[in-house]
Amino acid sequence: MNYKIINMKVFGDERGKLVSLESKKNIPFDIKRVYYIFDTLPQEERGKHAHKNLEQIIVAMDGSCKFVLDDGKEKKEIWLNRPDVGLYIGKNMWREMNHFSYGCKLMVLASEYYDEKEYIRNYDEFLRSLK
Template identity: 65%
Template sequence: MDYRLMRMEVKVDARGKLVSLEGLKNIPFAIKRFYYMYDTIPDKERGFHAHRELEQLVIAIDGACEFVLDDGRSRDSVWLNRPDVGLYIGKKMWREMRNFSYGCKLMVLASDYYDESEYIRDYAMFLKEVL
């Protein structure tokens, strides 16, 4: 499956901690879009889509949530709960997000600009495309 957890380098000094994210350096793609989610609600689920060509890196900068990732052959569950660990999600990976902690904040870096035609929002169609 085309995903992995990536530990970010943390700079620490007496003032606190800092994580720097740089496209094509510690992020495996050029960053063309950045967005974030906040005020998430624990019993509400999100996602339920895949992207044809888009790559993403998701970081829980505060709180936690579960990602269910699916490549059409198998499904894995991954918890994001640290601001120094990112979840890289490659192309054609179905994702579902659930079990948000109150106030979870997710930051997402994407390899391309928003394009609705890039989304696969129907699971049956996703399976047709990947299998």
């Protein structure tokens, strides 16, 4: 499966904590886009798509949610619930997000600019694209 958990180095003292995100250092690609997701209600689901070439790192800045990752052969469930842990999702991975806590805030770092043609939004099409 084309994913991994990235434990970010935390710097801190009595004033608080800081995590630095740097392209080609602790982020394995050049960052071309940053966006965030918030105010998603617990019963809602998001995602339900794959990307042909896009790589992402997702960080739960506040709260938690569950990711279901699928490479067409197996599925993995991953909970994000810490601002010092990133979920790397590589190319050709179907993702679904659910079980959002109230106030969950996700930050997403992407390797490419937004391009609707990059998305695969139909699961059967996703499976066909893997062959």
